[in-house]
Amino acid sequence: MGLINNSRAKSPWVVHFDCGSCNGCDIEVLACLTPLYDIERFGILNIGNPKHADVLLVTGTVNPRNERVLRNVYEQIPEPKVVVAIGACACTGGVFADCYNVIQGVDKIIPVDVYVPGCAARPEAIIDGVVLGLQKFQEKVEKMNKKAVGN
């Protein structure tokens, strides 16, 4: 069990969902993968498939059309999972908060664990954000176990 718990923080696989970002934060998320930042150092892989992921990176404003997608992607990530909202848009809606088709913040739709501010959020901040999220795994595991017992 200890081995497994230790491994969790060493191998967080992320799935990135762009739910209406302007691409600014998007490309910064991708920039994290590139040689200069190389988040694979921490075992982070951009896995692309929610069913394999541990961490959901959300960028952008939520709108009624992608809200259901966001929810679906979130549901398809097995526990323990962590959600990181990246950028002003994902945290609160940013400059677009007042638009008619914008839901102000990802946390209105799914529980968010870490907020990464910035417009666009810098790659360093994103790395910090994921690392911060990893510290929540323990708590999440307990939640998961409780859920399993509940079933």
Next chain:
Amino acid sequence: MFGMLSPILKNGFGKPATRLYPFEKREAFDKARGQLEIDIDKCIFCGMCQRKCPSTCLNVEKAASKWELDPYNCVICGVCVEACPTKCLSLNKVYRTPVYVKENQIKIGKPPVKKTAAKENA
């Protein structure tokens, strides 16, 4: 045929380009825009910053001498800094760190000095 062969071999024998953040941080650029700071003592709660902000993330309440920033809504454009008549706003070079819980940054200043108050009364 294999065009990428030489670049990758070069990479392979060279040193990785990776900057080992967080163990190795680099100097911020001179012009870097990090986070918004206020010298609340200088603020006169004129509300100029609030009106100019494209993201409506500032809230200035003159009556309560309150200057409130939603840092998770701020897009770090620096318009408020330019607009502020007393130059009490500034952008530092350190970007804001991620958090678990969003909180607004609230600064309560001294009530505006009499001079301004007097002007307003007049």
Next chain:
Amino acid sequence: MVVLAIVLGPIIGGLLTGIDRKITARLQGRFGPPIMQPFYDVFKLLGKEKFINNKVQIVYVITYLFFAMLSFVLFVLGQDLIAIIFVLTVGGGAMVMGALSVRSPYSQIGSQREILQMLAYDPLLIITAVAMFMVTGSFKVAEIVNYQIHNNTPLLYVLPLVFIVLIEVLSIKMRKSPFDISAGQHAHQEIVRGVHTEFSGPYLALIEVAHWYELMLALGFVAIFFASNWYIAATLVIVMYLLEIILDNTTARLTWKWMLKSAWGFGIVLCAVNIIALYFI
């Protein structure tokens, strides 16, 4: 021996995968993950919540794992190559059926491509075995090894073209670019994760372990090309592995059509030429 194979197989396989990832990162100018990363991944996956689509999936995964294990064990025991390849197809077939059992677009498309992939590498693998038989007079790994030790003629000398074909076969089997068409190891795929799409958590971990066994088996195939000297064989394996990694990093993913064409055209012709040449030596 059996126990050793079962235990050491995945450990070495995992380590090799870790080294692969590190080297790949280096070739891309990155720092790369720690060597032990594959183990972290697997252990983490084991601790994840169990997500399934249906219970049959589990059976397929287990079949895949145990038959991959079995094929490696049989190899270590020096058994018949053709039998080993057949056992390997059970695993492959289980994977395909597992992916097909879920009504999920990418999983099912992935499995169709996986079938084509099997179609591409299966005959080549058997032909490789046949070529070895042509030289050594036996399909048994043990005999093939013995033959080389006794006659001191490594197979590589007489079967160089077949060896080249084996490189392609291994690329396909190890899901490396340009043949990562049914399920990529890391790269982004037009069919998401192909056959692996619907397997998650512990089941994905088992698949990963099974893949390590297969990797070991594949490298075993390489090793017996130079069984007369185990040091050279080891070097050969390492060189081959590096070659695969470099190939992976210098090519774009190609389509299944190209894969079939190259396997059935290029592969079979090369093997045939080599085998015909045997008659003249």
Next chain:
Amino acid sequence: MLDTLLLILIALPFIAGFICLALKNHSARAVVVVLVSIVLMITSVVLLGQGNFEYTLGGQWNTLITYLDFALLAYIAFQAFYHRKYHSLFAYSAVIFAIASIVMVYYFDFVMAHGIEVEPTFFADQLSIIMVLIISIVGSLICIFGIPYMKDHEHHLHLEITRQPRFFLYLVLFLGAMNGLVLANNIVWLLFFWEITTLCSFMLIGHDKTEIATVNALRAISMNMLGGVGFTAGVMILFSNAHTLSLIDIINSNHAPSLLILPLSLMVFAGLTKAAQVPFQSWLLGAMVAPTPVSALLHSSTMVKAGVYLIVRLAPAYADTWLSTMVAILGGLTFVITSALAVGQSNGKKVLAYSTIANLGLIIACAGINTPLAYAGAIFLIIFHAVSKALLFLCVGTIEHGIGSRDIEDMHGLVDKMPLTAVISVIGMLTMFLPPFGMLIGKWTAMEAASVLPIVLLLMILGSAITIVFWVRWAGILMSTSSKPVKRVIENIAFLTKTPLVVLAALAIILNVIIFQVYNLMISPLAKVYYTKAADTFTQVGNGALVNTVGSFTLWPIFATVIVVILFSIYAVGKAKNSVVTAPYMCGETADNDEDRPRFRAIADGWVDYSHSNYYLNRVFGEEVLTNGSNIISIIAILVMFIVAYMGL
């Protein structure tokens, strides 16, 4: 004892067939068929206990057979002529072939070989006994399956008067003819039974009396009659060259091979037509239009097996000749071509048909390789193929009646609708291509045997890789299920339908477990008898391993692994109680979990049903693409075979 057995095996089906014809009552007919079937099964097992034998009948029987032969051929000619309006080419050619046969038989029986006595009339070695077992057990099960099936079938057709009596006449009679065929030693007798099977297949294929059925029946009869002519010619040349009509005599080869080779090649040719090898595959495909029991019978235990039987039976006689090599190549070609053709088909029965032809090709290739190992492989394949293929055909028939389609694309998720049938079908499919099942062992044996003939080996390798394609995907989609908890349905299928399915499935599995016993008891002695000069087939059998001089197949680890997998699966599935059942991944647009079929949202937020089809790669594996070229290649190969034979190589 022996005569009773023979009487039961050969004559009883004839008698029972005519009883069926006479009985107008469905249940009575059902009772007769079931009884005959059971009797046949028991008798065949008793025959197995009896062991090898020879049996001679008096000369008057020979005369009777001669006259019956004339009647038979005339009837065939009449039938073909009668149906000429459907497809004149096939009809007239069949008539011509039949008349030619009559002339030849007349010349042969009354001029060339008048009053020749052949001893023994019947004989049985292990091969014959195996064939009898297959025919009597598998064939009978199919007949039983036919009872409820035909009732249903006619129900669908809304027939006024039932045609079942005639149907069962030919169905049951077929078994008798087959038994006669595989037990005959006198080649004239063999030829007679051979023609009976031709007639039966004609009647059965055309049973539905639709235009397409009749056309296909005509095609079948014309091709088979062509083979019959070849056979007759072969017999004539054989007699004039070697003055013998006894099979035993030919096989044991007391004659110079050069004398035998031309007649043998003609007989092999007859075998190729009957086994529907390329380029004659079209008749067997056309036979699909017949009711499923017919297809099952034709494909598994009778008809095509007659062709294979003849080729395998004669194999020792032409060992070590070029003819043999050509036979191997022809078989290998058919194996590759028809396997590839099967990939392009979505019609379930067509896939089965092509796969049958492919496997027959493999068997024939084994016969052509003509070593003891290959011989063993051929017999393995004959046994396991018969069981598995019969099972699969019956499954498709059941499925067809269940869902109203025999198209593979309509069978997605069948396990939810017809769990028992689906599971049995999948078992059937797995036994076709995966270890540790017998077909695979046969294939392995064949491959190792083919290592002496690299070109054939190459064909086998390619073919066997291709077969995986269509089996895996078919089996895969049968077992695809919805992620919703499905209502457990208990399949409502008739007892007489279920029984054959279950028995065959059990047979398919049990035979694998006792494969060593089967080998030791039945196959090994055969190879020893016919290949005295060559080395032993397997140096060691039993203890879980088949070991030959070039390789070995250790079965016990596979069995062990299977058991481990089963145990572990039970454990893991049990543990998976708490796991979360999720909807499939649809790029984030998965529908809510309450629909049985997965859906997603697409253009303008509308719902779209997800659907998936297998790849058929018609631009590579389509019938149009492959058929012509492959026909030409194989015709050339057959010509080469004749040339080789003619030159007496």
Next chain:
Amino acid sequence: MGDRRTVIPFGPQHPVLPEPIQLKLVLEDEKVVEALPQIGYIHRGLERLVKVRDFNQMVFVAERICGICSFQHAMSYCLSIERLMNIEVPERADYLRVIWSELHRVHSHLLWLGLMADAFGFEAMFMETWKIREAVVDMMEATAGSRVIISTCQVGGVRRDIAPELLQQIVKLADDVQRRVKAIEHSVLNDYTIKKRTVDKGVISKEQAWKLGAAGPVLRASGVKWDARMIGYAGYKYLNFEPVVETAGDCYARTKVRFREMFVALDLLRQAVAKIPAGEINVKVKGNPEGEAFIQVEQPRGEVTYTVKGNGTKNLEKMHVRTPTFANIPAFLTMLPGCELADVPVLALTIDPCISCTER
């Protein structure tokens, strides 16, 4: 009986699509027989913000239409307002706008190349290109203070100046990038596997491209010599360059066009630095915009059009942006039927889609 067609969703959450867009694909084997898009996953409705933000604030909203071509959006918006209000922008500001525009073009094309490589599973190339891009992005941070959204444009000019030393560094950067891109260009354009995946894929003829209203590299790769920069807005009127044209109209040609455009952009950077005059960088803006204006600007992906209408108050009455991707989607949709599933991402990437631009 026996439907042999596969109907699948491609997107919105899909690893090869950096942005959410969905294609409903109908496949036969792997051949696409029908493709219908669903967009709207990024629609924010920001054009309507003109009602509540004044025209100065809108610069920053327009800039955030897209994080890749952000500066050019801000510039286009400013150009259109300046056109309405008849503002003459100082020459230095014009030059600075060119510099930042072209930096954006280079970074955008490099980014595209990386994503393209990712689309056909060429991870090493993705890493290479993004490594080079990082240098460009660093330059943006050095000159403007932020990596992607640089917020330096304003109505009437620019907000920040670039110091002379930095300008020299830009030239150095241009040389450096030129060298490194040249190396990559060689690898990419001669690679067997890449050629296999791009040559003769998604061919669009010259007439088709024009009629379908394709824009930017897609248009030019089909042999149409059309580049909005030739109109001569901002500083482009002072500089000389030729639009890049290729004729094959396939994915390979589009790749080539983008490579050559990068070199043109680097050249423009050098020219601009050489010619840039000293002086003011912005003028004071008085009054409110009134009237209608229609502006065409060449962005990395092609021509963007801004239509604005002012009514004399500080809020505009209408702003409408038509972006290059919006113009290229019809071309993309005509490329799809008949291609292979494996080509879908490649075709998608060759129009360099930017959905956030498209949907605004």
Next chain:
Amino acid sequence: MLHNQTKETNEVQTTADKLFAETQKLADNGYRFIIADVFEAEDNFELIYQFGKDYDATTLRLTVPKGAEIPSISPIFFNALLIENENQDLYGLKYKGLVVDFGGRLYMSQDEVEAPPQSMAGMNVSLVKKWNKKADTAKKEG
């Protein structure tokens, strides 16, 4: 008058019935369609269609009453389809003859936010936002 980048565009006033024919004429003359815009007034829409040939632009301008049907030019210019669908979404215009009709669902998913009127009624511009409040209440309840 529409201001183009460097010069004024040539502008043609037209009506809804003639739109299609005019467009066809332009198409025959080698023009391409660039974009269509909508300006909303009290009770009518003003539509402008931009066409381009080389670096020249031509504008078709027409006024239609609200609720009127407008002929789609997407059969002539396939690329008009997106903008026409967009206008259906955002302004509630009706086009007839669209090659692919998204039925007002190109961008929008929910009826509540469908085609927001120009007045932007219901938009909250202050710092304290409606969603925040909603979320807070939700948090308290759940």
